Amino acid sequence: MxxxxxxxxxxxxxxxxxxxxxxxxxxxxxxxxxxxxxxxxxxxxxxxxxxxxxxxxxxxxxxxxxxxxxxxxxxxxxxxxxxxxxxxxxxxxxxxxxxxxxxxxxxxxxxxxxxxxxxxxxxxxxxxxxxxxxxxxxxxxxxxxxxxxxxxxxxxxxxxxxxxxxxxxxxxxxxxxxxxxxxxxxxxxxxxxxxxxxxxxxxxxxxxxxxxxxxxxxxxVDGIFAAHPGIIKNPHSIKELTYREMRELAYAGFSVLHDEALLPAYRGRIPLVIKNTNNPDHPGTQIVLEHSSETLPVVGIAADDDFVSINMSKYLMNREVGFGRKVLQILEDLNIRFEHMPTGIDDLSIVLRERELTPIKEEEILRQLKTKLEVDKAEIEHGLSIIMIVGENMKSHVGVTATATAALSQQNVNLAMISQGASEVSVMFVVKTEEKEKALKALYQAFFAE
CATH class of the missing domain: 3.40.1160.10 (Acetylglutamate kinase-like)
Structure with missing residues (x-):
């Protein structure tokens, strides 16, 4: 049925x-x-x-x-x-x-x-x-x-x-x-x-x-491609994705399927297939709970624009109990959702979508960071894009991130940030928006050229 x-x-x-x-x-x-x-x-x-x-x-x-x-x-x-x-x-x-x-x-x-x-x-x-x-x-x-x-x-x-x-x-x-x-x-x-x-x-x-x-x-379209066909010429077609992979790709710019649409089918354990009305005999892309066979370490590369980063530095930040909570409290009080939070011992960046901010909110964030949290430095960086390489099989392959960073380095793409979750389903790179297409092409070449 x-x-x-x-x-x-x-x-x-x-x-x-x-x-x-x-x-x-x-x-x-x-x-x-x-x-x-x-x-x-x-x-x-x-x-x-x-x-x-x-x-x-x-x-x-x-x-x-x-x-x-x-x-x-x-x-x-x-x-x-x-x-x-x-x-x-x-x-x-x-x-x-x-x-x-x-x-x-x-x-x-x-x-x-x-x-x-x-x-x-x-x-x-x-x-x-x-x-x-x-x-x-x-x-x-x-x-x-x-x-x-x-x-x-x-x-x-x-x-x-x-x-x-x-x-x-x-x-x-x-x-x-x-x-x-x-x-x-x-x-x-x-x-x-x-x-x-x-x-x-x-x-x-x-x-x-x-x-x-x-x-x-x-x-x-005939299913889902490994990268945006508007940027990559004749990209590789994906035969099978897991729900987790599709969720990551949909979040980071794959517009073929709305990421919220996955949830009821995922919970009901129902396989999903993306097919083309104009070419119904094409098998399309299956979205399943688990891969039916061995796959490439990276199944897809997605990119999305209109991100900003709130960057802050404070000496001995890591020794201050509750610092991260206080920063997030500032955002919560202003009804702002955040997306990613890469950290160092004295540095913290919060990546969020551009639409979450207004000039007044930006001013208030910087004011509170300096007065309430007494940070040494705080700035808001605009014009950022995120690029995600996605694949559940990445965790069993050594050197995936190294391959990605080497490919970006060879094309002189400057990385603002790198982030990877504990699940190891995806690695996120933050770059300047003007370098997004160059970065996407470099990563596609590195993982799908053959």
Whole structure:
């Protein structure tokens, strides 16, 4: 039994929907289909989700929203016309798009989520009807009816553990169930979306809930590459990853799969495969609990931008009890999350994402470090990128870090920091952003040239 999720690019047009239908019909084990909102048909097009954001902005400003409503409705109608069938669901879709402009604006924490979720919700209605029209019995299931009950955290919903019993009941359905991704419903009956890449999370939740044998995530690439194809020409394709490896790679910039999506499937011990809607016969990349055979020490190299480092020095820092706690307390009081914390005996650096800071927060951090902790030196360094080499097999190979640092040295890449966790699944290098691409190419050459 398989749960199959399709991304926005897989559902952008009638021709793509035709491919999706053929994929689902080809395997009777594909009993649950999770869908995103329609993506771009071409580079100049607009995603339905982006159109819904514009609609929302016009509505809260009090502007005329007719053009926004018409564009979104016409987008669904265009797919129906191209597919050549009369969709009864179009009346419901049009009404639901217009009804968004009747929702209360004041004291409505879930208004934005309600607008965003409409893209997936209406696409699921249309796809279920199209499947049935083509002779594959299918039924649209709203997340509330599916049992996807979530926490009341707008834009960052989390599944409630009690939901899984209700989701498991979906196994009893005879037809293919089409479920909109990206959102759930709170106990108070409010639409609440997951964080970015939320349709991946829905697919993972459904797969865990129905105890699927496989969670298929269809996108527009042949699985996962060992490095970013925009930087590395024709990168090596990865056949198999463990959940821990995928988590590290997703964190450090691999955007094929949202890192939060891994959690429900990981806990449910359900293997996952990334496949290509446009090339469904390609085996894709399997994500499993443990490797099925011997692998390379490094399976992938990821890079991500927009990091900053808070650097501080204090003589005899290591002898001061509670120093690290006091530093982290400053960040906690300012509601700042940190990512990494490399240390020396008299030095401490805290790496965090640029979005966590504002000029006022930066000023306050430096002030408190100097006045409360009496550091000798404190500075905040911007324009940093992290590069991670990832592989569970690294711990059984001597010299992986040495190979990496030698490759970077040969290309005159200056390392700001190196960090490795106790699990030895990854090694992180911090470099200046302008040196990121050069560093990534050097590391790829060192580990994958053969």
């Amino acid at each position: 398989k749960v199959t999720k399709f991304g926005g690019s897989s559902l952008a047009s009638a021709s793509q929907l035709e491919k999706v239908f053929n994929i689902v019909q080809a395997d009777p084990e594909r009993r649950f289909v999770v869908v995103s909102a329609p993506g771009k048909r071409d580079a100049a097009d607009t995603k339905v989700t982006d159109a819904l954001i514009q609609y929302y902005k016009r509505y809260i400003k009090g502007d005329d929203v007719t053009a926004s409503q018409d564009w979104i409705i016409d987008r669904y109608q265009a797919m129906v016309d191209e597919l050549g069938f009369t969709a009864k669901s179009m009346k419901k879709i049009a009404q639901s798009i217009k009804d968004l402009a009747t929702l209360p604006i004041e004291n409505n924490d879930f208004l934005y989520d309600s607008f965003l979720a409409a893209g997936e919700d209406n696409n699921a209605k249309l796809i279920a009807e199209y499947f049935t029209y083509r002779g594959l019995p299918a039924r649209y299931v709203h997340p509330k009816k599916a049992g996807i009950i979530v926490s009341s955290e707008p834009g960052n919903a989390r599944i409630l553990p009690s939901s899984y019993d209700k989701i498991e009941e979906l196994r009893e359905a005879d037809e293919v169930l089409v479920i909109p991704g990206f959102f759930g419903v709170t106990i108070d009956n409010q639409i609440c979306t997951f964080s970015r890449g939320g349709s991946d999370i829905t697919g993972s939740i459904v797969a865990a809930g129905v105890k699927a044998d496989l969670y298929e995530n269809f996108t527009d």
